[in-house]
Amino acid sequence: MIVLGVESSCDETGLALYDTERGLLAHALHSQIAMHQEYGGVVPELASRDHIRRAIPLLKETLKQAEVSSADIDAIAFTQGPGLAGALLVGASVACGLGLAWDKPVLGVHHLEGHLLSPLLASEPPEFPFIALLVSGGHTQLMRVDGVGRYELLGETLDDAAGEAFDKSAKLLGLGYPGGPAISRLAEFGDPGVYKLPRPMLHSKNFDFSFSGLKTAVLTVVKQQTTNICEQDKANIARAFVDAIVEVLVAKCMNALKHSGLKRLVIAGGVGANKQLREALNAAAAKRRYRVFYPELEFCTDNGAMIAFAGAMRLQQNHEAAQKNYAFGVRPR
Ligand code: KG4
Ligand code: ZN
Numbered sequence: 070m071i072v073l074g075v076e077s078s079c080d081e082t083g084l085a086l087y088d089t090e091r092g093l094l095a096h097a098l099h100s101q102i103a104m105h106q107e108y109g110g111v112v113p114e115l116a117s118r119d120h121i122r123r124a125i126p127l128l129k130e131t132l133k134q135a136e137v138s139s140a141d142i143d144a145i146a147f148t149q150g151p152g153l154a155g156a157l158l159v160g161a162s163v164a165c166g167l168g169l170a171w172d173k174p175v176l177g178v179h180h181l182e183g184h185l186l187s188p189l190l191a192s193e194p195p196e197f198p199f200i201a202l203l204v205s206g207g208h209t210q211l212m213r214v215d216g217v218g219r220y221e222l223l224g225e226t227l228d229d230a231a232g233e234a235f236d237k238s239a240k241l242l243g244l245g246y247p248g249g250p251a252i253s254r255l256a257e258f259g260d261p262g263v264y265k266l267p268r269p270m271l272h273s274k275n276f277d278f279s280f281s282g283l284k285t286a287v288l289t290v291v292k293q294q295t296t297n298i299c300e301q302d303k304a305n306i307a308r309a310f311v312d313a314i315v316e317v318l319v320a321k322c323m324n325a326l327k328h329s330g331l332k333r334l335v336i337a338g339g340v341g342a343n344k345q346l347r348e349a350l351n352a353a354a355a356k357r358r359y360r361v362f363y364p365e366l367e368f369c370t371d372n373g374a375m376i377a378f379a380g381a382m383r384l385q386q387n388h389e390a391a392q393k394n395y396a397f398g399v400r401p402r
Pocket of ligand 2 (some may be wrong): 180182205206338339370371
């Protein structure tokens with residue numbers, strides 16, 4: 070079975086073809102980061118307009134790469150939510166339009182399920198069951214995953230998502246958008262322990278997170294500077310921020326593994342690309358004989374491959390999951 074995936078929930082347009090027998094056949098991605106950078110964040114209307122411009126050329130590229138024609142495709146999966154409403158509507162319209170033109174069934178995929186299953190696209194995928202940490206720009210969740218569609222939410226953020234904390238703290242330090250990679254790079258030059266930031270909910274007896282206080286703590290430190298912050302100071306603050314957030318994320322993952330008795334941990338979502346987080350998780354897991362699985366770096370952030378894959382997994386379970394009535398809504402929240 071070959072599934073076309075369409076991702077357009079935020080600032081990346083992604084198209085991909087996944088074959089349940091041969092694996093990922095092709096994928097093409099356009100990131101709008103450069104376009105949104107001058108505004109310091111994603112401008113929803115610009116995002117929608119760009120998805121429209123990019124979707125069909127990316128589709129053509131994907132079909133060409135895979136040497137697949139529309140007749141070979143069995144179904145079309147698109148990101149139904151969560152995400153920006155206008156951006157999601159572009160992907161839904163593209164999927165339904167293609168479905169109608171090609172007479173193929175269409176199914177809506179949950180963006181987070183796409184992220185969650187993306188490590189299964191790697192060359193050494195984890196086996197079920199596992200604990201998953203989903204850390205993106207909009208979500209921070211710890212889950213127990215027993216199979217496709219069998220997800221138990223263990224805990225989540227009570228306020229800001231991890232990626233949001235990265236982005237907002239980076240902004241406070243005058244770094245560009247997206248802030249995650251920028252603050253992470255800067256932190257490498259910072260000295261540890263110069264600034265001490267809080268570790269919110271580190272010792273709470275649950276698997277929830279809270280990051281808005283951490284961002285406020287960064288603001289307080291920035292405001293305390295009487296003169297212009299020098300580059301070294303910025304790096305020291307970035308280091309303190311990264312150390313704090315990484316410590317909390319790692320500790321909660323280790324607690325969830327211990328509590329569940331499982332030995333496999335899967336990391337998904339944009340923050341999963343973070344170098345310091347990966348190093349700390351690998352070290353903590355090695356000590357306890359756990360294994361950590363990551364998506365390929367290119368599939369950490371938004372992409373069409375994870376949507377094609379999640380759609381294919383859903384369809385394998387239930388062939389009725391895709392429909393030809395093309396009457397889909399989107400679910401931004
Ligand atoms: O999963 P994603 O592409 O989109 C959402 O579904 O939200 O995640 C984007 C988030 C942004 O907040 C971005 O700053 C963060 O992931 N991010 C990183 C890194 N790369 C992306 N955060 C920390 N370190 C990184 N290397
Ligand atoms: Zn995402």
